[in-house]
Amino acid sequence: MPTALILVGDDQRVVAANQAATTLFGLALEGRSCSAFLRHPEFLNGLDACLHDGEKRTARIVMTAPAGETHLALTFTGLSAGRDRHVIVAFEDLTALEHAVAMRRDFVANVSHELRTPLTALVGFIETLRGAARDDPGARERFLAIMERESGRMIRLVNDLLSLSRVEAEERRRPAEQVEIVGLLRSALATHRDQARAAGVELRLEAGEAPVTLRADADQLMQVFHNLVENAVKYGGSGKEVVVRVSELEREPVLRGPAVQVEVIDRGEGIDPLHLPRLTERFYRVDSDRSRAKGGTGLGLAIVKHIVNRHRGRFRIESEVGKGSRFIVILPAG
Ligand SMILES: Nc1ncnc2c1ncn2[C@@H]1O[C@H](COP(=O)(O)OP(=O)(O)OP(=O)(O)O)[C@@H](O)[C@H]1O
Ligand SMILES: [Mg+2]
Numbered sequence: 001m002p003t004a005l006i007l008v009g010d011d012q013r014v015v016a017a018n019q020a021a022t023t024l025f026g027l028a029l030e031g032r033s034c035s036a037f038l039r040h041p042e043f044l045n046g047l048d049a050c051l052h053d054g055e056k057r058t059a060r061i062v063m064t065a066p067a068g069e070t071h072l073a074l075t076f077t078g079l080s081a082g083r084d085r086h087v088i089v090a091f092e093d094l095t096a097l098e099h100a101v102a103m104r105r106d107f108v109a110n111v112s113h114e115l116r117t118p119l120t121a122l123v124g125f126i127e128t129l130r131g132a133a134r135d136d137p138g139a140r141e142r143f144l145a146i147m148e149r150e151s152g153r154m155i156r157l158v159n160d161l162l163s164l165s166r167v168e169a170e171e172r173r174r175p176a177e178q179v180e181i182v183g184l185l186r187s188a189l190a191t192h193r194d195q196a197r198a199a200g201v202e203l204r205l206e207a208g209e210a211p212v213t214l215r216a217d218a219d220q221l222m223q224v225f226h227n228l229v230e231n232a233v234k235y236g237g238s239g240k241e242v243v244v245r246v247s248e249l250e251r252e253p254v255l256r257g258p259a260v261q262v263e264v265i266d267r268g269e270g271i272d273p274l275h276l277p278r279l280t281e282r283f284y285r286v287d288s289d290r291s292r293a294k295g296g297t298g299l300g301l302a303i304v305k306h307i308v309n310r311h312r313g314r315f316r317i318e319s320e321v322g323k324g325s326r327f328i329v330i331l332p333a334g
Contacts, residue, residue: 008034008272010051010084022093024070038063043089046076050087054078070100110283114157114297122319153297160299164282167220167306174312175217179291181260181331182207184218185244188225192233199237203229207246214260214333220307227300228264228327234294236266248333254314258333267324274318280305304329 004021006014006029016031025037035044042059043229050057060072073092079084123144133139182205189203196203232242243265252259269288271279278284283298285291291298304327308315311331319325 004093006089006091007079008047008051008087008089009136009200010086011093012047012051015086024093043074046074047087047089050076051066051085054080055083069095071095077316080136082252103208107282111157111161114283115154115224117292118154121150122147157241157297157299160297160303163223164299164303164306167303171306171310175220175310177216177218178213179211179216179218179221179278180211181216181221181262182212182246184221185225185246185262188222188229189244191226192229195230196233196237196242199233200240201233202241203233204241204243205246211262212246212248212333214331216311216331219306220310223263224304224307224329225264227304228329231300232264232266232325234269234296234328235291236268236270236325238269239267242266249330251306252330252332255312255330255332260333262329262331264327264329265324270323270325272319272321273319276319279317289311 001018002020004024005018006021007016009015012034014029014032014034021029022253027037028311029037038044040061040063042061046057046059049055051077055078057076059076061072061074063070063072071094072202073094075090075092075233077090078089080086119278125147129140129143133143185205185207189205192203229242229244235298236242243263245263245265247261247263249259249261251257252261274285279286282302284301285296285298288298305315308331313329313331317325318328
């Protein structure tokens with residue numbers, strides 16, 4: 001039985017417990033008094049009442065431990081064996097479910113918030129254009145430019161959300177195309193030349209002469225390096241140089257086989273180690289005002305992580321404040 005179960009006698013001692021219950025409470029339960037291993041009033045009252053009248057009942061409790069909270073749904077079922085009354089208590093672990101519900105809630109709140117800001121701006125400017133700025137061509141141009149920028153941001157957000165959900169939907173299916181990655185990187189860099197030049201950044205590709213082929217989805221890999229190079233220019237541009245380096249690894253310890261490593265390196269301001277573990281979360285931005293001002297939605301690295309997962313690869317971020325950052329994508333070769 002995957003559900004944790006205990007059988008309790010009318011002296012409130014555990015008569016029998018299954019393996020799942022032992023694992024849940026981390027100790028052997030047989031013979032113990034219930035109040036000794038779970039001093040939760042909902043549990044003890046439910047048990048007491050069920051021993052008394054044999055009626056089935058349920059309860060919800062949260063166990064707190066240093067490792068985190070465990071949400072449990074309890075079911076008490078009365079059982080008569082001869083003259084003795086017994087109760088079976090089932091503990092169903094709802095932690096993963098609660099977590100998923102909380103994530104969905106956060107996600108909806110984040111998306112709504114990201115859309116509300118540009119929409120509020122649009123509505124405000126439409127009102128102004130109809131009223132105060134009606135006969136002012138200068139103001140009209142200015143406001144239309146802002147409206148264009150805000151609409152562009154919403155389109156980008158929606159596109160990013162769509163590609164994220166597409167990647168997630170296919171995450172279990174490994175891509176089957178053969179892709180030559182050096183050429184792909186060359187064209188990814190080419191699309192950022194203008195942006196880099198405008199920011200005074202030199203883009204450099206460091207790769208050998210020979211082609212490097214691997215099993216991949218070309219469009220998705222393009223998106224990965226597009227996002228990483230865009231970030232490097234946008235946030236690491238003060239270093240004046242962004243390097244994309246390709247190396248072939250004979251044996252990658254975690255992937256346990258040959259791999260291709262692509263590093264996107266900038267010498268900009270770097271990222272505080274505090275933020276590193278959360279950087280690939282959706283909507284996570286180090287400095288959200290600044291990133292938003294640059295048109296960012298905080299989805300770029302989440303998309304990168306999911307695409308790399310789909311390729312059964314690894315994604316790592318190293319950074320040092322004041323020195324720059326290194327975003328490392330490792331993909332299985334062959
Ligand atoms: N090379 C970098 N140097 C410094 N900070 C970075 C770098 N790359 C990413 N970041 C930080 O990580 C955050 C998350 O990046 P991500 O690409 O996920 O979102 P974004 O760039 O804000 O928005 P989007 O990519 O969706 O347009 C950024 O807001 C930025 O603060
Ligand atoms: Mg980005």
